[in-house]
Amino acid sequence: MGKIKAIILDRDGTLIEDKDYAYKIEDFELLPGIIEGLKILQKNFLLFIVTNQSGIGRGYYTDREFHKFNDHLIGILKENQIRIERTFYCPHVKEDNCECRKPKIKYIREIVDGWNVDINNSWVIGDHPSDILFGINAGSKTVYLISGHGKEHFHELEVKGIKPTMISSNFLNTAKKIIEMK
Numbered sequence: 001m002g003k004i005k006a007i008i009l010d011r012d013g014t015l016i017e018d019k020d021y022a023y024k025i026e027d028f029e030l031l032p033g034i035i036e037g038l039k040i041l042q043k044n045f046l047l048f049i050v051t052n053q054s055g056i057g058r059g060y061y062t063d064r065e066f067h068k069f070n071d072h073l074i075g076i077l078k079e080n081q082i083r084i085e086r087t088f089y090c091p092h093v094k095e096d097n098c099e100c101r102k103p104k105i106k107y108i109r110e111i112v113d114g115w116n117v118d119i120n121n122s123w124v125i126g127d128h129p130s131d132i133l134f135g136i137n138a139g140s141k142t143v144y145l146i147s148g149h150g151k152e153h154f155h156e157l158e159v160k161g162i163k164p165t166m167i168s169s170n171f172l173n174t175a176k177k178i179i180e181m182k
Contacts, residue, residue: 003116003117005118007045007123008048008050009048009126010126014147015031015073035082039082040175050088050107051089053091054094057091057096058093070089090107102126102128105138108134108138124142126143127144127153136163141166144167150169
């Protein structure tokens, strides 16, 4: 059997509204087009979430609070017949210089090895330059979403010479374009 393709999703600002360290269920809000877009994508791709959660390292919320919030997201997606294979998260702050914080590719290596994923025909979708570097460093295609913090950090792409495969302001349209490109 051939290798499987994946969509590797950032979480905060990509799937959900990024409200300064999202961890409270009462603040939970899916962004527009997420359910429809993920349903389209999962027909041809496995879905994963990889998220930097420095709020844990900063002491803003606990590992347990992160899991409770993330389980809520996974539950809502599951109710809509969307399967996330696994959520990978980095609890560290940038200064820890760990191996799991995006744009380092520890978690992409685990996805490639654990699920036999063809990373060159997979996509990373996110709203930060580090998400795009994460995908580029691993050899995947990338989508920079101008949602979440995307507008705020857009200028950094050019300044740092980061070239995403696609730039989009609409998750549902992005999903349709990715399917058309396969």
